[in-house]
Amino acid sequence: MKLKWISYPYITWMIIFIVVPLILILFFSFTSGDIQELKNLEFTLDNFKRFMDPMYLKVLGKSLSLALQSTLICLALGYPMAMIISKENIKKRNILILLFVVPMWMNFLLRTYAWMTLLSKNGFINFIITKLGFSPLKLLYNDKAVLMGMIYNFLPFMVLPIYSVLIKIDNKLIEAAEDLGANKMQVFLRVILPLSLPGVISGFTMVFMPAVSTFVISRLLGGGHYMLIGNLIEQQFLYVGDWQFGSAISIIMMVFILIAMGITAKFDKDKEGGGLW
Amino acid sequence: MVNKIIKKIYTFLIFAFLYAPIIVLIVFSFNNSKSRGVWNGFTMRWYIELLKDQEILKALYYTILVAVLSSAISTFIGTFAAIGIYNMNLFSRKIVLNINYLPVLNPDIVTAVSLMTLFRFVNLELGFLTMLLAHVAFSVPYVVLSVLPKLKQMNKHLAEAAMDLGATPMYALRKVIIPEIMPGIVTGALIAFTLSIDDFVISFFNTGSGVTNLSITVYSMARRGINPEINALSTLMFISVLVLLLIINKRSSKDSKGGMISYEKML
Secondary structure: OOOHHHHHHHHHHHHHHHHHHHHHHHHHHOEEOOOOOHHHOEEOOHHHHHHOOHHHHHHHHHHHHHHHHHHHHHHHHHHHHHHHHHHOOHHHHHHHHHHHHHHHOOOHHHHHHHHHHHHOOOOHHHHHHHHOOOOOOOOOOOHHHHHHHHHHHHHHHHHHHHHHHHOOOOHHHHHHHHHOOOOHHHHHHHHHHHHHHHHHHHHHHHHHHHHHHOOHHHHHHHOOOOOOHHHHHHHHHHHHOOHHHHHHHHHHHHHHHHHHHHHHHHOOOOOOOOOOO | OHHHHHHHHHHHHHHHHHHHHHHHHHHHOOEOOOOOOOOOOEOOHHHHHHHHOHHHHHHHHHHHHHHHHHHHHHHHHHHHHHHHHHOOOHHHHHHHHHHHHHHHHOOHHHHHHHHHHHHHHOOOOOOHHHHHHHHHHHHHHHHHHHHHHHHHHOOHHHHHHHHHOOOOHHHHHHHHHHHHHHHHHHHHHHHHHHHHHHOOHHHHHHOOOOOOOHHHHHHHHHHHOOOHHHHHHHHHHHHHHHHHHHHHHHHHHHOHHHHHHHHHOOO
16 A cells, blocks of 8 residues: 555655754754854864863763663662562562652753752751761762752662563573572572663663763752753853854764774674664 | 662652752752852842843743743644644654654754755844744654644544534544543643743754843853852742643643653753
8 A cells, every 4th residue: 555655744744843853953053153053154163162261071971970880780789679579479569660660751941850859968867867966968069969850860770670571581590500400699690680681772772872961860959050961062052152163072072982882782783673873 | 778778769769869959950949149058048139130130031931931932832733733643544644743753762862953054045033933833843743742642532423423514624624533532632732832832942053133041041140150149040940840740740630641741851
């Protein structure tokens, strides 16, 4: 049946709203001059050169390091959790997974805001600390608070993909390994872990990507002067108005994300279709 | 035995970590004091103040309006797009699906600033229209992704049989294909609705001239400092999302495939 033409409006839409905007960003990142007047735009690499300033490189380094740390901590916390849930019976399993999803569906600004109220100077945690006779701690507006916010917001993104791979592992494989004399550690390292790798990989990208590009968590939990690469982009586009530099930073960020995805995809041999790699 | 206890404690700690902030937020939304440490008795004061707050009511109005409009439009576009893509040859289908995947894979902030650049480039003033267009733009791919599996499950010969019996292609589409893929369409619509109602980043960059949604209001209020009205707002939003989640979960347990996408990127 020939119904192909039905998609033509969407293809047009897709070109206008997906392809063109990305090309525009790429284009502007290589130009200087007033973006309203196309004729006066000049090709330049200045926007990228400007980013090589130690001040900006430090922001990039901090973003990457915080994102990596939060991803690894999410993995360390999330893998055992996914494992425990996957071993339960179906009924309990579904309830536990639902409980994992529920906070995720709460607006993430509110989740982050909730931590603000917990960590603030006269917040709940400091209230308990002072009740116990200690002096209040400065919990908010530092690296640790931002890291915590990332882990809190993105932990489900690590647990869910790992879980969905773990429940599909054929139990007979584990039994076979045990019959052949493997101990628990060997079963885990040689059978379960390799089979769950696709889940770990998608968990890794699903945590790393939002963590590296966030500007909300860093603004709310890190304070007004806290800078991550997402904040830099926000600042350039909304307050400074230097769109070309903002575009260049976006491109740089995307390159790093693509590198991270490329590295993780290398471990994933049988990826289902639809991905870019 | 010891192992089991350790597992129980671990599970408890993780869930405590996930829920403690939400519970504290909800409890303190009834606290008769601006402070977040001390309990000063039960009050509904913040809820009453919230309902009188013009700024929040206006944001709520825009949030719902944009969510309804954008989910309706993107469901319409996405459903027809999926049917068209399904009927393409393998090569062009692959290209279209990969482009369709871009907004799903791209960080929100990149999608947001690229759309903002587009609107600025064509001299469209940022406001309600741009926010709506942006929401449709990032929801359609999810609708396509939830309708396509249903099309693949459908018996190919159904539509052909209808046309053999004298139905025109449009009639077969209306009477055979659309009813067959209805569960996918509804799942797609619900995903588009929740994506829109929950969105912050895309809206934040693509709105202007006084049009805000609830997320943007929360962000600007939270930046100014902690405000008990937000606690009340959070509680109400949490409960409404919970209700919505229960509805969706009922649906996706019926067709487990559609439910998976909703996990993927619900930020």
